[in-house]
Amino acid sequence: MMKLLGVLPFARELLMKAVTEGDVVIDATAGKGNDTLFLSKLVSNTGKVYSFDIQEAAITATRKKLAENNQDSNVQLIHDGHEKLLNYLDQDDYENIAGAIFNLGYLPGSDKTVVTTPETTIKAIEHIIKHLKVEGILVLVVYHGHAEGKVEKDALIPFIRALPQEHFHVLEYQFTNQINNPPFIIAIEKRG
Numbered sequence: 001m002m003k004l005l006g007v008l009p010f011a012r013e014l015l016m017k018a019v020t021e022g023d024v025v026i027d028a029t030a031g032k033g034n035d036t037l038f039l040s041k042l043v044s045n046t047g048k049v050y051s052f053d054i055q056e057a058a059i060t061a062t063r064k065k066l067a068e069n070n071q072d073s074n075v076q077l078i079h080d081g082h083e084k085l086l087n088y089l090d091q092d093d094y095e096n097i098a099g100a101i102f103n104l105g106y107l108p109g110s111d112k113t114v115v116t117t118p119e120t121t122i123k124a125i126e127h128i129i130k131h132l133k134v135e136g137i138l139v140l141v142v143y144h145g146h147a148e149g150k151v152e153k154d155a156l157i158p159f160i161r162a163l164p165q166e167h168f169h170v171l172e173y174q175f176t177n178q179i180n181n182p183p184f185i186i187a188i189e190k191r192g
């Protein structure tokens with residue numbers, strides 16, 4: 001037990017602060033659909049979730065999870081890369097995204113060679129933060145225990161630390177005394 005929030009509960013806490021009923025949100029890495037389901041409930045029937053994954057198996061698993069929970073009416077499942085967001089984002093949703101989440105790396109229990117990559121992740125972040133509304137929050141859970149994850153982290157850190165302070169609050173949340181490179185959080189909030 002600990003009083004400090006673990007990385008995954010902290011990610012959800014941030015999303016709950018930024019997102020409410022009726023909002024537009026993005027799950028950039030659907031995987032097994034856990035975050036898509038969470039976001040779908042958070043925005044309720046009047047909101048909208050864009051949920052991306054490049055793996056058919058992830059889209060199928062997410063569709064199944066949503067259906068089992070009767071929570072599929074407000075989710076647009078997109079079998080494509082999150083870096084192509086602008087091909088899918090409705091014009092009505094421009095500059096109106098309240099929250100977004102990325103769980104980087106590979107899908108547990110699946111093909112470990114399919115991983116998020118620095119170029120596409122950064123491209124997607126650039127698109128999303130442009131279209132975040134004021135006080136909207138983008139959360140990244142960064143897994144850097146595998147080789148490609150370390151490369152991705154090393155590209156992400158200078159990028160997010162260089163975001164202009166007058167437009168964004170940028171946070172890193174990390175347990176610093178744990179072994180085996182535990183995941184950490186990057187959060188980016190749009191300023192007014």
Ligand code: SAM
Nearest residue numbers: 029030031032034053054081082103106107116
């Ligand atoms: N949040 C998920 C869950 O609750 O199960 C776990 C996501 S898993 C760590 C990362 C996912 O990102 C994988 O399913 C992978 O297929 C997907 N992915 C990799 N590159 C992608 C890209 N360019 N666009 C969208 N999804 C991508």
